[in-house]
Amino acid sequence: MPEKTSSSAASQDTDSSEPVVVFDDVSIKFDLKPVLQDISFTVRRGETRIILGPAGGGKSVLMKLANGLIQPDSGRIRIFGNDITEMPERDLFKLRARIGMVFQESALFDSLSVEDNVAYRLHEDHVPEAEAHERVIEALRFVELENTISKFPPELSGGMRRRVSIARAIVSNPDLILYDSPTGGLDPITSTTIVELVIKQRDVSHTTALMITHRLQDAFLLARNRFNPETGKVEPLPDGSIDDSTKFLVLNEGRIVFDGTTEELVHSDDPWLKDYLS
Amino acid sequence: MPLVSPEVFAKQKLAAIQEYSILSWHAIANLFSLPRYWADIYTQMDSIGVGSMPIVVLTGFFTGCVLALQSATSLQEFGSVSLTGNLVALSMVKELGPVLTGLMVSGRNASGMASELGSMKVTEQIDAMRALGTDPIRKLVTPRLYATVFMLFFLTIVADAVGIAGGALVSVTLMGLNASSYFNNSYRALVYGDIAQGLTKPLFSGFIIATVGCYFGITTTGGTQGVGKSTTQAVVVSSVFIIIVDFIVSRAMIGIFGR
Numbered sequence: 001m002p003e004k005t006s007s008s009a010a011s012q013d014t015d016s017s018e019p020v021v022v023f024d025d026v027s028i029k030f031d032l033k034p035v036l037q038d039i040s041f042t043v044r045r046g047e048t049r050i051i052l053g054p055a056g057g058g059k060s061v062l063m064k065l066a067n068g069l070i071q072p073d074s075g076r077i078r079i080f081g082n083d084i085t086e087m088p089e090r091d092l093f094k095l096r097a098r099i100g101m102v103f104q105e106s107a108l109f110d111s112l113s114v115e116d117n118v119a120y121r122l123h124e125d126h127v128p129e130a131e132a133h134e135r136v137i138e139a140l141r142f143v144e145l146e147n148t149i150s151k152f153p154p155e156l157s158g159g160m161r162r163r164v165s166i167a168r169a170i171v172s173n174p175d176l177i178l179y180d181s182p183t184g185g186l187d188p189i190t191s192t193t194i195v196e197l198v199i200k201q202r203d204v205s206h207t208t209a210l211m212i213t214h215r216l217q218d219a220f221l222l223a224r225n226r227f228n229p230e231t232g233k234v235e236p237l238p239d240g241s242i243d244d245s246t247k248f249l250v251l252n253e254g255r256i257v258f259d260g261t262t263e264e265l266v267h268s269d270d271p272w273l274k275d276y277l278s
Numbered sequence: 279m280p281l282v283s284p285e286v287f288a289k290q291k292l293a294a295i296q297e298y299s300i301l302s303w304h305a306i307a308n309l310f311s312l313p314r315y316w317a318d319i320y321t322q323m324d325s326i327g328v329g330s331m332p333i334v335v336l337t338g339f340f341t342g343c344v345l346a347l348q349s350a351t352s353l354q355e356f357g358s359v360s361l362t363g364n365l366v367a368l369s370m371v372k373e374l375g376p377v378l379t380g381l382m383v384s385g386r387n388a389s390g391m392a393s394e395l396g397s398m399k400v401t402e403q404i405d406a407m408r409a410l411g412t413d414p415i416r417k418l419v420t421p422r423l424y425a426t427v428f429m430l431f432f433l434t435i436v437a438d439a440v441g442i443a444g445g446a447l448v449s450v451t452l453m454g455l456n457a458s459s460y461f462n463n464s465y466r467a468l469v470y471g472d473i474a475q476g477l478t479k480p481l482f483s484g485f486i487i488a489t490v491g492c493y494f495g496i497t498t499t500g501g502t503q504g505v506g507k508s509t510t511q512a513v514v515v516s517s518v519f520i521i522i523v524d525f526i527v528s529r530a531m532i533g534i535f536g537r
């Protein structure tokens with residue numbers, strides 16, 4: 001996507017130093033079983049937070065909490081400075097105009113074409129048809145899937161569906177993108193393509209993002225590479241350096257076991273973390 | 279199915295009734311505030327109304343045929359075979375037209391709604407809709423509700439008409455009755471209260487079909503197996519509700535119109 005132009009006027013009404021996402025002592029149970037316990041972390045503007053952890057650790061639940069799709073049992077969640085914990089759904093709809101979300105299984109609308117899927121939010125906002133079409137083309141060009149515009153989701157491969165889902169999430173130039181396992185269930189080559197798109201989005205638009213992944217190689221690919229706008233390709237950061245806007249959050253059995261930078265993660269002495277990373 | 283204590287069972291059922299009531303209320307109230315999805319309402323009218331026409335016509339026609347056949351045989355014993363038209367018209371308009379149309383449309387559309395919305399639920403499409411700033415009740419349930427209520431009203435009229443026509447065909451061709459006499463008797467048998475009763479029922483049935491179908495769809499859990507379960511439950515519950523509400527409405531209408 002091109003660099004943000006207006007990127008929703010609402011984004012400018014909040015202090016730029018204010019964290020975009022704040023979880024404060026958040027807990028949630030399903031059927032009396034604790035899924036997340038005392039989760040507290042902060043994501044600053046422009047930061048990409050990678051959420052790692054074994055399956056069933058509550059990562060997807062955390063992502064849905066961040067978008068207000070479910071409510072916590074206790075604790076507070078602030079997004080762009082707004083407390084969404086008890087926010088009515090009507091107000092959440094307005095707030096979600098600034099959030100893009102990529103779902104685990106893409107969650108594209110089967111009955112709509114790729115164009116209508118990507119333009120869904122634009123149509124809801126009554127963006128003129130010609131402008132919506134142009135923005136859809138732009139978003140699909142970003143994920144290199146312009147040729148699929150008139151196809152339907154069942155005609156696409158898993159990787160293509162995931163890329164269309166990314167196009168749908170970024171078409172409205174959101175201020176926060178939530179990637180829920182965008183590489184889950186994909187082969188390594190397609191996964192790398194998806195992570196490269198995340199890197200491209202991070203380095204071109206500097207959008208704040210939360211990304212869940214099960215694959216450590218995806219996480220480190222994101223931390224050690226950058227998008228070169230001159231060559232249009234993703235390449236390793238010079239001198240083996242690490243992207244300082246990329247940080248990690250590791251969850252295990254509903255609790256945070258690590259919250260910090262890539263350097264801190266790889267040098268952690270925590271035995272469970274060492275075992276997990278190995 | 280796991281056994282639960284009576285207290286937990288009662289709480290689950292009460293919570294389900296509460297959830298169903300809230301869903302139904304929002305589905306109704308959404309039409310009175312923006313945004314309104316008129317295109318979806320028209321699409322659903324086409325799918326539910328026009329799509330159900332063949333089964334409604336066939337069911338209505340053959341119900342009228344068999345009604346004429348059965349009643350004429352019995353009426354013959356009393357020498358009142360000429361009253362076949364009265365009996366078919368009254369039965370079709372007051373009872374069989376609305377109820378059978380409701381049951382047929384329930385079988386076709388409550389299941390369709392439950393499976394479509396259930397599939398969307400288990401593939402996170404409903405969450406995606408919310409994440410994209412759309413109220414799923416407003417977008418998915420409200421159009422189905424108003425389309426079903428509106429179209430079921432007209433489908434019932436069609437079923438009544440073809441049922442009476444089916445009765446006429448049997449009466450004239452098999453029983454040797456005079457067509458003019460049949461239609462005259464049918465027309466004279468019906469009064470305003472009968473028509474009002476027959477056309478009030480589909481309004482309730484339409485509401486039940488759409489809200490029950492959508493409720494089971496939108497609360498689906500458990501993957502594809504859950505979708506199948508929701509679909510079955512939607513048809514069973516909506517059919518039983520239609521019959522129960524038919525009895526209540528009939529009683530109320532008899533109280534109002536005296537017949």
